[in-house]
Every structure is written in C-alpha cells, then in structure tokens.
Amino acid sequence: MSANSKDKAVGRRDFLKLSGVAAAAGGAALVNSEGDAEASEAKEVSSSGYRETDHVKTYYKLARF
Amino acid sequence: MALDPAVTAEIIEEDLLRAHVYRLLAKLLRASPDKDTLHSISQLNGDDSELGQALATLAKVAGKVTAEQTAEEYQNLFIGVGRGELLPYGSYYLTGFLNEKPLAKLRKDMAAIGIERRDAVCEPEDHIAALCEMMAGLITGEYGEPLALAEQKRFYGTHVEPWAAHFFTDLEGARSSKLYGAIGSIGKAFMDIETSAFRMLEQ
Structure with missing residues (x-):
C-alpha cells in the first residue's frame, strides 16, 4: 500500500466514524443478536379458522393472488 | 452469528459497523419484526447525523406500533393483493421487469464468490434484503475470506x-409506510454514506 492510498484509507475511516454509522451499528448489533433463529414456525393460535400462515402467504405470492 | 475472532481482528472496526447496519436492514426487510425485535428497536438511540436521526425516528415509531400492525404494513408494502406497493427487486428497478438481466448478472457474480440461494427461498436473489445480507457477509467474510474493499x-x-x-x-x-418509512430513511442515509465512502477509495 503506498503512502497515498494509506491516506485515503484513513480518510475513509474518519468519514465513516463521523457518519453516524457507529451509533446505528451499536443498536443494530443489539437487535441482530436476538431472535435470529429461523422465523417462528409454530405461532400460538387460538382460533381454528382461516389463518394467514407463512404457507398461505407463500401460496398467494406464487399464485400472484 | 459467531465470527471467528482471528478473522474479525483483520476487519477494521468501521467495516464491522457497516456490516451491522446491513444486517439490521436485511432483517427488517426480509420479514416484519416480531414483538421482541420491535421492543429492542424502540430502545435504540441516534446521534445528530442523518443516519442517527433516522434511527431515532425508527425507535420512536417502533415504540408505538404493534407487531400485528407492522406485519400488515409489511404485507401491504411488499406482498399485497395482486402485488404490494413496492417491488424491492434490483431487476425491477433497473429494467422495469422482474428476473431480467441484472438478476442474471448478480447470479453470475454470486457464483464467482461462492454464494448460493437457500433451497427454501423462492424470492429472486436481487431482493433488497438478500443484497443487504450479501453485503454484510462480504464484509465479514461469511463466504470465505472477507472481500477486499475494492471488490466490495x-x-x-x-x-x-x-x-x-x-x-x-x-x-x-410509500403510502403504507409507518415503521418502514423510517427504515427507508435509514437505508437512504446509509446508502449515501456507503457511496461516498467507496468513492474515497478511488484514484
């Protein structure tokens, strides 16, 4: 890496530091860390009628319903 | 997501932060957040930057809506009856049609890097959430070695x-946007940052 491109890399780091990415990422890390397990398969249901489950949604989507 | 500490050490901190923001966007755009996720989003704080402000707005809205409302919002925005309000696919935005050449090009590049769509997924790979996920993975090296900045x-x-x-x-x-309006602002601000930061690598 030449001295020049090193300067650029530092410029970019400083830019990212000031951009608010740090604040956003702190929170993002928190949110990302939980519930990352596959979207809940078995949702608790009380009624036995029509339920818009993921399967139903997939059907609608595929059928362009 | 467990990262090999030896690998993480080589990625500079700012780039890890970028990966976190990409992952947040991917998570929220892939499906509507559940109750717990909404709750943790509502705890977020922003700073004075545009991105920070957008984040603060997201937190505020997340504290006011229920998971059911958000699921409906997601449904109206991206799924809808017939079609949702928005089609979050690169090919559609670039050509006006789904599954066009930009998707083919993406698949080719994915194959070169060694990324493959999961069998259970039927959305095309140029979905915005998939792309955010890929960007995060490229930064942290989930598909092998972290990708050099020039490649990213x-x-x-x-x-x-x-x-x-x-x-x-x-x-x-978008008309149906409440929580997702704030997510849009975050994405917009972040894309601005990404574009400018990548431009600094130039010449």
Whole structure:
C-alpha cells in the first residue's frame, strides 16, 4: 500500500466514524443478536379458522393472488 | 452469528459497523419484526447525523406500533393483493421487469464468490434484503475470506448502488409506510454514506 492510498484509507475511516454509522451499528448489533433463529414456525393460535400462515402467504405470492 | 475472532481482528472496526447496519436492514426487510425485535428497536438511540436521526425516528415509531400492525404494513408494502406497493427487486428497478438481466448478472457474480440461494427461498436473489445480507457477509467474510474493499466496491457499484437509494426513497414515501418509512430513511442515509465512502477509495 503506498503512502497515498494509506491516506485515503484513513480518510475513509474518519468519514465513516463521523457518519453516524457507529451509533446505528451499536443498536443494530443489539437487535441482530436476538431472535435470529429461523422465523417462528409454530405461532400460538387460538382460533381454528382461516389463518394467514407463512404457507398461505407463500401460496398467494406464487399464485400472484 | 459467531465470527471467528482471528478473522474479525483483520476487519477494521468501521467495516464491522457497516456490516451491522446491513444486517439490521436485511432483517427488517426480509420479514416484519416480531414483538421482541420491535421492543429492542424502540430502545435504540441516534446521534445528530442523518443516519442517527433516522434511527431515532425508527425507535420512536417502533415504540408505538404493534407487531400485528407492522406485519400488515409489511404485507401491504411488499406482498399485497395482486402485488404490494413496492417491488424491492434490483431487476425491477433497473429494467422495469422482474428476473431480467441484472438478476442474471448478480447470479453470475454470486457464483464467482461462492454464494448460493437457500433451497427454501423462492424470492429472486436481487431482493433488497438478500443484497443487504450479501453485503454484510462480504464484509465479514461469511463466504470465505472477507472481500477486499475494492471488490466490495465493485459488487456494491454493480448490484446495489444503481437502485437501492431509489428503492429506499420510495419506501420512505410509500403510502403504507409507518415503521418502514423510517427504515427507508435509514437505508437512504446509509446508502449515501456507503457511496461516498467507496468513492474515497478511488484514484
């Protein structure tokens, strides 16, 4: 890496530091860390009628319903 | 997500932060957040930057809506009856049609890097959430070695930059947007940052 491109890399780091990415990422890390397990398969249901489950949604989507 | 500490040490901190923001966007755009996720989003704080402000707005809205309302919002925005308000696919934004050449190009680049769509997934790979996930993975090296910045820049410049900001602007202003409006603002601000930061690598 030449001295020049090193300067650029530092410029970019400083830019990212000031951009608010740090604040956003702190929170993002928190949110990302939980519930990352596959979207809940078995949702608790009380009624036995029509339920818009993921399967139903997939059907609608595929059928362009 | 467990990262090999030896690998993480080589990625500079700022780039890890970028990966976190990409992952947050991917998570929220892939499906509507559940109750717990909404709750943790509502605890977020922003700073004075545009991105920070957008984050603060997201936190505020997340504290006011229920998971059911958000699920309906997601449904209206992206699924809908017939079609949702928005089609979050690169090919659509770039050509006006789904599954067009930009998708083919993306698949080719994915194959070169060694990324493959999971069997259970039927959305095309140029879905915005998939692209955000890929960007995060490229930064942290989930598909092997972390991708060099120049390579990241090429991938971003080809598959994300040409349309993502337009999509996030549409999301920000969509009729059905409440929580997702704030997510649109975050995406827009973040794409701005990414574009400018990559530009600094130039010459």
